[in-house]
Structure formats: structure tokens, C-alpha cells
Amino acid sequence: MLDLRIDNARIFDGHDFNDYRHLGIKGASITYLGNEAVPAARIIDASDRLLTPAFVDTHSHADFMVTHDDNDGGSSVSQGVGTLVVGNCGMSSVPETAPFPLIAFRSSDTNHNCRDHLRAVERGLSLNIGELLGHGTLRLSVMESARTPSQAEIASMCSRLREYLEAGWAGMSVGLNYPEAAGYSAQELHALCTVLAKFGKPLTCHIRDQGAGILQAMDEVIDISRDAGCPVLVSHLRPLSDRLDHLVPEMERRFDNNDHAHFDMYPYVAGCTTLSLVFQNAFQSVPKASAMFAGADVDAAIRNVCINSYDDIHVIQHANHDYTKKTIGEIALSLGEDAASVIQQVYLADPNCVCIFDNTSTQESVGRLIQHDRCLLGSDAWLYATNFRGACHPRNFGAFTGFLTRFVRNGPIDLVAGLRRITSSAADYFGLDAGHLAVGRRADIALFAMENLRENATFSEPCQLSTGMDGVWIAGQRVFGDNADEPQRPGVRLPVHRHAGEH
The missing domain is CATH 2.30.40.10 (Urease, subunit C, domain 1)
Incomplete structure (x- = not known):
């Protein structure tokens, strides 16, 4: 029966x-x-x-959150998501080294070696996961600091990557404009991609520039991966300015002309990241108390990212809770100081602070790119419990529902094509037993x-379940x-099928 x-x-x-x-x-x-x-x-x-x-989220940062016993994953399961691909943007919960603050929020969130990690996830997870090995984490496990690696260090990274792929990791991710990738070289990436190619596994890429240099940044990873023979996925793709919409056709051509290349994105014009990354992109460094950037230069950098400048930058995580749920413009007004100075002070007070950057893209560019056949859906989100009521980007609670309602039910994407994109296409890309x-x-x-689906999360009320x-x-x-089973943790680390290209 x-x-x-x-x-x-x-x-x-x-x-x-x-x-x-x-x-x-x-x-x-x-x-x-x-x-x-x-x-x-x-x-x-x-x-x-x-x-x-159940849907497959190709870009999640819930590496540790999915293991927390008190996190039922309500932000994702309410949207129909059953599997998360974690380890994105060069950050992962293995190998054993200091965890990235962007994914580790509790003192118990510590990186483990391969064996201890596999033992830990056997206790059960709130959702299924497929895992990528983070290049930044891998580098820090081999080198004491981020710099150009030696030949011996590249060989050590390749050996460790091979170990994790043999243990069932689904690929490797890079975050090329994060400090942990400082000094990376084409030779280093090519060597690692050659290992991925032997397993038929992808390189997923937070590219080094999504601003004016986005085409060159895309070409870098597409060319290296093609030469090495592995698939490549460009993460959370979109031009970071309304001034760059004219580049969208050229971005599309990169995928039309390269069969091994895909990308993921989420259906919002607002992004979410650390202030440090904004400074790193603009100045290749971060402000210091003894060496602040010139106000005019900061003003220009912010205008290149957000249409409405400082009023588009919403602080959502900061050690000083007086700053959270406020824009940089509002904080500057309350302090009676210049916004270019205040944004640097906010960073210096908490270098790991996270902000929503609104109006960094246009509806036109997002709507056009998300229709492309090579696009997979990735929320770029954390994972929150049903009762979470903090500050966050609405993509955490609404990326998949927003895609289905705005782009499938009421939009240009065919129902079969839309469902395939968030089920079998996503799972098969990573070789996961899902979809x-x-x-x-x-x-x-x-x-x-x-017809019953509703995307309820907004920027003013982001924690509304779909x-x-x-x-x-x-x-x-x-x-x-209704009538959900008693709280349990049925999620597992999914088996990974090796692609036919492995040898």
C-alpha cells in the first residue's frame, strides 16, 4: 500500500x-x-x-543556515524549492579554514575537513543540498594570505579540488572580486578548470566586474573554461547600471556563441552585497581610517552603481543596529554629515556590513536576460525560518514565486520552458539527483x-512568505x-552523477 x-x-x-x-x-x-x-x-x-x-535553486548562500536545527527553511519551501546549490561565489563550508562572514552567522558555523563535514550533514538538513567547493575558501586552506600562488600551491589546490569532486561535490565556484581571490591568475584558474573538466563539472563565477568592464570579465572566464574543457556558469548576471543596458545584446551573444556557457540570475533590479565589495570594485581597495577616499570619487562610484545614489543603499546587517533598515542617505542626514564620508564610516564600523543596492539594473535588462535559454534561476539568497522577521532582500522569500508569476504566468516565458528551467535543467546542470x-x-x-501563486515579499516587508x-x-x-508533517529534517546532501565527459 x-x-x-x-x-x-x-x-x-x-x-x-x-x-x-x-x-x-x-x-x-x-x-x-x-x-x-x-x-x-x-x-x-x-x-x-x-x-x-520541487524546484532547484542554483545559487544559494545557505551553506551553514541549512544545517541549523531551528531553521525550517520556510523562506524557500514556501516557494516550492526543495534543493539548494550552496558554496557559491568562492565561499563554502569546506575545507577547514576560517569561515566567510557572509555565510557564517553563528559561533557554531565552522568549516570542517571533508570527512567531518560529511558526518555533520548526515544529521539531516531542512532542504536538500548540492555543494560547490569555494575557490576563495580553497585558497585560504592552502595559502596563509590571498596572493598570487606558487606552482606548488596551485598543484595543492588542484589535488584538494580533486579530492572533493571524488567525494561528490558538484563543481567549484569563484568570487573573483572578493579579497580572498586577490592575485589570482589565468594559469591558476586554467589548472583548476582542467580538474573540473575531468569530472565534467562546472565552474561557477562571480566575475571580477559587473560594471563597465563586464564584457571583458565574462570573456575571461568563458575563454579559460572553454580552453580547459569544462562548463561555466556566470553568477547573478546583470549590468550594474542603467548606463550599461546597451551591453545586454553583447552579453547575450557570449552565450549564443559558446555552448559550454550558462548564467544564473534572480528577477529583481536590486542587488545585495557588502559595502567592501563596492569599494573593491571601484578602487581595488577599501577605505582605512587613516586613508579615506575623496568624497567626489566616492560620489562618482556610487552614481555608477545606483540610479538614485546614496538613497538606493539600504543597510540590512550591521553591528550598529541604529544603522539597519536605513539608507546611507538617511544616516547621513541624521548625522548632519556628507554621505560620501558617512558610507566609509559605516564600512569602517563593520567591514562585514551588508546592504541592498536598489536600482542597480533596469527592468528592461533583467526582463530580457531572464528570457534567455541559457539562464537558470538562482536566488543568491540565504535561508530563513518561517518566523524570521529581520531585514533582508525580498529575493530570499520571493525569487521563485516572482519568476513564475511575473515571467511565466503573466510574462513571455512558456509554462513548460519555465518549469523545466527550475527543475530538470537546473538539477541536470550540476548532475544532482533532483528535478x-x-x-x-x-x-x-x-x-x-x-493562478494562486502570490509573491508577497517587498522591500518594505521582505519577510512575507509566498x-x-x-x-x-x-x-x-x-x-x-496544510497538515504538514511534524517538524523534521528530511533534506540530504544529494548524490551527484558524473557527466559523460569524465575520464
Whole structure:
């Protein structure tokens, strides 16, 4: 007897809709797809609903958050997400070195070696994960400081990367404009990409420049990965200024002309990152108390990123809580000081502070790029519990619902193409055992009606759960929806299938 049978839904198997009327689950697996009403302990009539694989988020920073026992993952599961690809932008929870502050928020969030990490995730996770090895973390585990590595250090990095790929990591990520990548070389990246190529695994890239030099930054990683023979994915792609919209056709051509290249993005014109990264991009360094940047230079740098300058920069995480949920413009006004000076003071008071940068792109460029066939959906988000009420970017609670409502239901992307992009295409790109509904597969599924989906998170109220999901199951356990199972942690570190290109 089945544990659960879902009847009368339109079943999307990851590639297309099929003609089956019933899907059956026993334990953690799908054990029946067909038109016979096989006996089941529980039955759900899902008339007028879609039944799909749970969605795959290709760009998450929940490396540690997904392991926290008190985090039910509500920000993601309420959108239908069942799998997170973590370890992005060069930051990961392995190897054993100091953790990145951008992903480690608790004293218990510590990096481990491969064996101890695998033992830790066996305790259960709030969602499934696929893992990338962070290049910045890898570098710091080999070198004491970020600089140009020696040949011996490159060889050591390649050896460690090989170890993690053999243990089931899904690829490697780089964050080329983070301080941890300082001094990187084309030779270093090519050597690491050659290892990835032997496993058929991708390099995912937070490129060194998304401003005026975005095309050259894209060419750098596309060319290196092509020469080495590995796939490449450009992370959270979009031009960081309305003045750069004219470059979008050239950006698209990079993917049209390179079969090995893809990109991910989220459906918002606002970004979210650290102030340090903004200074690093503009000045290749950060302000110091003894050496502040000239006000006119800072003004120009901010105007190149945000249309409305300092009023578009919202502080959401800072050691001084008086600054949070305020713009740099508002803080400057309250202090009666020049905004160019204040933004540097805010950074110096907490070098790890995080801000939302609104109006860094235009709706036109986001809308055009997200339609491209090589685009995968990645939230670039953390993972929050259902009851979280802090400051954050609405992409944490709304990226997938926003994509489905604004670009599929009410937009130009076909339903099948849109669903495929967030299920099988995303999972298959990383070789993850997810994104498909078939007998023998894990029962990671989402049940919903497109017309009922609502993206409720806004910039003023970012922690509003998406609504419209009737149910989300991970490994056969209902983790979201009415009559959800008792709190549990059914997520696992997913098996990775090696691509045919491996040798």
C-alpha cells in the first residue's frame, strides 16, 4: 500500500506534462505513476493543480543556515524549492579554514575537513543540498594570505579540488572580486578548470566586474573554461547600471556563441552585497581610517552603481543596529554629515556590513536576460525560518514565486520552458539527483495552481512568505502546506552523477 497517492493533478515530470492521473509515494520515493487507483493510506484530490518536481535553486548562500536545527527553511519551501546549490561565489563550508562572514552567522558555523563535514550533514538538513567547493575558501586552506600562488600551491589546490569532486561535490565556484581571490591568475584558474573538466563539472563565477568592464570579465572566464574543457556558469548576471543596458545584446551573444556557457540570475533590479565589495570594485581597495577616499570619487562610484545614489543603499546587517533598515542617505542626514564620508564610516564600523543596492539594473535588462535559454534561476539568497522577521532582500522569500508569476504566468516565458528551467535543467546542470518525477526517484515534489501563486515579499516587508503552494514534500515528508508533517529534517546532501565527459 502507498503512503500517499495524489490524484488528478497535471503532472509535470521535469521535461513535459504527461498523461498520468496518479502519483504514489512510499517512504522517501515515488513508487507509482499511472492511471490505476492503487490503494493508499492517504489520498489527495489535486484537481486543477500542477504537480511538479520541487524546484532547484542554483545559487544559494545557505551553506551553514541549512544545517541549523531551528531553521525550517520556510523562506524557500514556501516557494516550492526543495534543493539548494550552496558554496557559491568562492565561499563554502569546506575545507577547514576560517569561515566567510557572509555565510557564517553563528559561533557554531565552522568549516570542517571533508570527512567531518560529511558526518555533520548526515544529521539531516531542512532542504536538500548540492555543494560547490569555494575557490576563495580553497585558497585560504592552502595559502596563509590571498596572493598570487606558487606552482606548488596551485598543484595543492588542484589535488584538494580533486579530492572533493571524488567525494561528490558538484563543481567549484569563484568570487573573483572578493579579497580572498586577490592575485589570482589565468594559469591558476586554467589548472583548476582542467580538474573540473575531468569530472565534467562546472565552474561557477562571480566575475571580477559587473560594471563597465563586464564584457571583458565574462570573456575571461568563458575563454579559460572553454580552453580547459569544462562548463561555466556566470553568477547573478546583470549590468550594474542603467548606463550599461546597451551591453545586454553583447552579453547575450557570449552565450549564443559558446555552448559550454550558462548564467544564473534572480528577477529583481536590486542587488545585495557588502559595502567592501563596492569599494573593491571601484578602487581595488577599501577605505582605512587613516586613508579615506575623496568624497567626489566616492560620489562618482556610487552614481555608477545606483540610479538614485546614496538613497538606493539600504543597510540590512550591521553591528550598529541604529544603522539597519536605513539608507546611507538617511544616516547621513541624521548625522548632519556628507554621505560620501558617512558610507566609509559605516564600512569602517563593520567591514562585514551588508546592504541592498536598489536600482542597480533596469527592468528592461533583467526582463530580457531572464528570457534567455541559457539562464537558470538562482536566488543568491540565504535561508530563513518561517518566523524570521529581520531585514533582508525580498529575493530570499520571493525569487521563485516572482519568476513564475511575473515571467511565466503573466510574462513571455512558456509554462513548460519555465518549469523545466527550475527543475530538470537546473538539477541536470550540476548532475544532482533532483528535478524529475519518475518511479524510483526521491519524492521531492511541489503541488500548486499557477493562478494562486502570490509573491508577497517587498522591500518594505521582505519577510512575507509566498502563498499559493498547496504542498511541498521532501523525501516523501510534507514540509509545507496544510497538515504538514511534524517538524523534521528530511533534506540530504544529494548524490551527484558524473557527466559523460569524465575520464
